[in-house]
Amino acid sequence: MKMQQWFKTWEWAVLFCVVVAIVVYAKTVSISEWPLATGGFLCVVAVLLFGLLLDMKTLRVRKGILIIGLGVITSMVYKFGVAEYVKCALELTHASGTCKVDVPPSVFITANTIDTVVLLLSIACGGVGGSILAAHGDVTATDAKSAPPANPGDIHTLLESIDSKLDRHNAKLNLVCAGAFGVLLLVIVRVFS
Structure with missing residues (x-):
């Protein structure tokens, strides 16, 4: 599969900007x-890459592995890079009294928000990537039973219903992501102002 087919032009531009x-x-x-x-x-980079990988036109196995890899890499960079420097703020949540440094409330809230977003991203990447790989595994299974042919009119109605529901869920997901990104941005601005 050619690389030009993996992403749309604007997605290549976003990917280039993210890498830069x-x-x-x-x-x-x-x-x-x-x-x-x-x-x-x-968090922002991981969310952008997650969206790009989810829309990427490629083989299911490649897409599933890349999405799972994104979750693993995001979690590793966070744990070994970022979490090490905010461990006192995170310890207040998990093991109160073990850290002797005074942590301002804004740092505590920001650190725990980032920790939660990274955890959510890791779970999302594992779930989506695993589901994509499972779908591939199901298609290639030798004991899969084929469904009896259905009435094409029934399938068309079902597909329209599914498409409508997916559009509604996509709109809700976009709203939640935009809200989470906005809250994260406000917390970061608040911390550094």
Whole structure:
């Protein structure tokens, strides 16, 4: 499959911008000095890449593995890079009293919000990627039973109903993502202002 078919033109542009942003950010910002900004940046990049991979036109196995890989890489970068520098804020949630550093409420809220978003992204990537791989596995299974042919009119009605429901769910998901991104952005702005 040719690379031009994987993404639409605007998706290639977004992917290019994300890669450039990662390189520029990695060269200019110290994670130890700006761990919360790095965590927010990681969440935004992971959400953008998740959307791009989900829309990518490629084989199911490749898509499933890439989405699962995104979840693993996001989680690893967060745990080994960002979480290490905000562990006192995170320990207040999990093991109160173990860290002797005073953590301002804004840092506590931001650190835990980023931690939750990374966890959500990891679960989403594992679920979606695993489902895509399971669909491929089901198609290639030797014991799969074929369904009896259905009336084409029934299938058309069913497909229209599914398409309508997917459109509604997509709109709701976009609203939730936009809201989560807005809240994360406000928290980061609040922390650094």
